Amino acid sequence: MAAVMPAPATFRIAPSILSADFARLGEEVAAVEAAGADLLHFDVMDNHYVPNLSIGPLVCASLRPRTGLQIDVHLMVKPVDRIIPEFAKAGANIISFHPEASEHVDRTLALIRECGCKAGLAFNPATPLSHLEHTLDKLDLVLLMSVNPGFGGQQFIASVLPKIAEVRKKINASGRDVWLEVDGGVKIDNIAEIAKAGADTFVAGSAVFGSKDYAATLREMRARLAVV
Numbered sequence: 001m002a003a004v005m006p007a008p009a010t011f012r013i014a015p016s017i018l019s020a021d022f023a024r025l026g027e028e029v030a031a032v033e034a035a036g037a038d039l040l041h042f043d044v045m046d047n048h049y050v051p052n053l054s055i056g057p058l059v060c061a062s063l064r065p066r067t068g069l070q071i072d073v074h075l076m077v078k079p080v081d082r083i084i085p086e087f088a089k090a091g092a093n094i095i096s097f098h099p100e101a102s103e104h105v106d107r108t109l110a111l112i113r114e115c116g117c118k119a120g121l122a123f124n125p126a127t128p129l130s131h132l133e134h135t136l137d138k139l140d141l142v143l144l145m146s147v148n149p150g151f152g153g154q155q156f157i158a159s160v161l162p163k164i165a166e167v168r169k170k171i172n173a174s175g176r177d178v179w180l181e182v183d184g185g186v187k188i189d190n191i192a193e194i195a196k197a198g199a200d201t202f203v204a205g206s207a208v209f210g211s212k213d214y215a216a217t218l219r220e221m222r223a224r225l226a227v228v
Contacts, residue, residue: 010200011195011200011201011202011222011225012038012039012179012200012201012202013036013037013038013039013201013202013204013208013218013221013222014037014038014039014040014041014072014181014201014202014203014204015032015037015040015041015203015204015205015208015209015214016041016042016043016183016203016204016205016208016209017029017040017041017042017043017055017063017205017209018041018042018043018054018205019205019206019208019209019210020032020209021209025059025063026062026063026066028209029063029066029067029069030066030067031214032208032209032214032218033067033068033069034215035208035214035215035217035218036215036218036219036222037069037208037218038069038070038201039069039070039071039072039094039201040063040067040069040070040071040072041072041074041183041203041205042055042059042060042071042072042073042074042092043055043074043076043183043205044056044073044074044075044076044077044083044087045076045077046076046077046078048077048078049076049077049078049098049100049101050076056083056086057083057086057087057089057090058090060073060087060090060091060092061089061090061091063091064090064091070093070094071091071092071093071094072092072093072094072096072181072203073087073092073094073095073096074096074120074122074143074183074203075087075095075096075097075098075101075122076098076101076122077097077101078098078100078101079101079102079103080097080098080101080102080108081102081107081108081111084097084108084111084112084115084117085111085115087117088112088115088116088117089115092117093117093118094117094118094119094120094140094141095112095115095117095118095119095120096119096120096121096122096141096143096181097112097120097121097122098121098122098123098124098127099121099123099127099131100127105121105131105134105135106134106135106138109121109135109138109139110138113138118140118141119138119139119140119141120139120140120141120142120143120179120181121135121139121141121142121143122143122144122145122183123142123143123144123145123163124145124148125145125146125147125148125157125159125160125163129163129166129167129170132167132170136170136171136174136176136178137174137176139178140178140179141178141179141180141181141201142167142171142178142179142180142181143181143182143183144160144163144164144167144180144181144182144183144199145160145183145184146160146182146183146184146185146186146194147183147184147185155185156184156185156186156187156190156194157184157185160182161193161194161197162197164180164182164194164197164198164199165197165198167180167198168180168197168198168199169198171198179200179201180198180199180200180201181199181200181201181202181203182194182199182201182202182203183203184203186202186203186204186207187204187207188207188217188220188221188224191204191221191224191225192224192225192227192228195225195228196228202221204221207221
């Protein structure tokens with residue numbers, strides 16, 4: 001069990017459109033925004049870095065006029081640098097990538113910032129946190145995967161909880177306002193435990209889009225977070 005860390009002042013829930021009905025994507029985005037989502041999460045997969053193929057900048061550009069939410073783009077692509085300007089131009093607000101997908105992590109972070117977006121670094125369950133030693137001062141967000149990336153609807157890997165607590169300690173020690181996002185298997189029944197470990201931003205795909213009532217699901221998640 002991960003140590004309980006001081007709760008952040010603000011919690012954010014980011015529904016992942018990977019689990020939305022792609023035949024009704026504009027309507028789905030409008031529905032989760034109306035239901036009270038804080039961010040809109042894009043899982044971008046290339047069938048190379050991860051074994052799946054999802055969406056690209058054109059989808060981002062088509063949805064940007066349809067929502068006032070910040071668009072949080074998680075790039076699971078390799079190489080990563082070429083596509084960053086395209087997503088920035090398409091309307092992304094936050095862009096995260098995996099250190100394994102970049103030849104020069106510092107340069108990729110600088111590119112994201114130069115494109116006018118907030119920069120995030122993403123870590124798979126078995127990826128060590130050593131990259132944070134040299135990048136935390138340049139990050140707006142740390143994204144911890146709580147499943148192995150590539151597919152939606154997977155079960156949360158509980159061994160990631162101590163890793164969340166470790167990153168929370170690093171962020172607190174830095175004194176910087178860095179979001180700590182968790183992506184993978186986040187549901188109503190485990191969101192409080194994930195928050196207690198130190199997360200403040202929660203990607204929820206099938207838990208939201210797979211429910212019959214998006215607003216009720218988000219309300220229940222917030223009710224669980226309210227007692228952390």
